[in-house]
Amino acid sequence: MTTDSFHTKFLADFDAYGDAIFRFCLVKTGNKELSEDITQDTFMRYWRKLSLGEEMTNTRSFLYTIANHLVIDWYRKKKSDSLDAHIDNGFEPSDSTSTNAEIDTEYKMVLDTINKLEESDREVLLLRYVDGLGPAEIADILEEEANTISVRLNRATKRLQKHLHI
């Protein structure tokens, strides 16, 4: 692959997966600016691997894995304050990511609901039901066993149903 080919693939992958990575970070951290920073950092690290010609069998999973590590690093540094603050206050993206007010209202309602769940529940629900990943792929990304993810998904779904009073 030539430099130009790497570059083209890199930007195409950003177009394809940038929003998904941003969404993943936002659901985990609740902070829009931080999520943008981590998204950018994720792709920069991806470029470093790509430009060295390192093979990746699944680009999407690789990107999620990097983003997950970066969020974990962030939590380690900000353990005491940010997580509790975001759980207490709910998600507050500082400006709308959509021009449709009705869509904004809908996703904010859903965010507020899943905000009541643990982060571990939120991430598996997002990856499974929004991004369509299977338990095995989620297990790779979160570096867990596939069985663990299946169990976690099941419990997360039940907890969500409880919050939705179903």
Next chain:
Amino acid sequence: MNDTQITEYLKKLKSIKLSNTAHTDMKRRLSEYADFHSTGEAVRVFDSKRSIERVPEGTLVTRLIGFKFTYMTAVILLVLMIGGGTSFAAQSALPGDFLYPVKVEINENVESAFAVSNKSEATLQAKLVEERLSEAEKLAVKGTLTNEASLELRNRIEAHYMSARSFGEAAEAEGELELSVNTIASLDGIFNSYATTLTEIDVKAGRNDTEEIVTDIRAFASLAGDGDATAATTMAADANTSNATMMQVDETGTTTDTDEGIHAKSQTNTEINISNDMIDTQVESETRLDLDLEI
């Protein structure tokens, strides 16, 4: 609520995306980042993975080969015709000056070529961050920090900072933990210091030239500050381990170096001597260019 219903409910989250502006800006920055960190397909130098040819796009070599005759290329060609003493004159150039491209595209790339380790490249890139900040300050004092200059400096600062972090991480992986704590993380204080100074210059002059670049510099400060904790923690943990192997206590309670510790110190002294030799060679080369110009 079955699986389909849960899916339909949660799918509303799919409307969470980067805004159009954020997407466009981020894509542009990533593209520039990729350009700056081009692929390593070139000749290996000093048996390391780094290479003289792994340079940012837009250097003298790549521009000539690509026959991209831009303003910058014309300046660089002119420099070659006039002689190398121009590189000295370029050192004090600021964005917008005729010789500024010589400073950033030639002089600094030559410096980079001599930085043969990840540690030295990280240190150099950190130094270039400060150089760009200094240029912003000088322009602000002169009242010539235009939007264009601000944007150029901001982009270069970002590129140097990201490069410093990248090489710093590589150096960390090689055991150079002190680099991250002392050099990279100290950029946090440097960024904040320049942000404050630039704001003060504006206030005294009754201008508002520095607002945008100060916002960006504060953001970089925040990023640099976040890198501090991890590096410091890792270094403290590693120091405890490495000290145990580098030092020993004899029966009298006296602490001395182990064989491993002596070897490590010897390696460090060798690296310093190699760096000093390279600096001497570069100074000698530049002195000869100066003499040629006088003739």
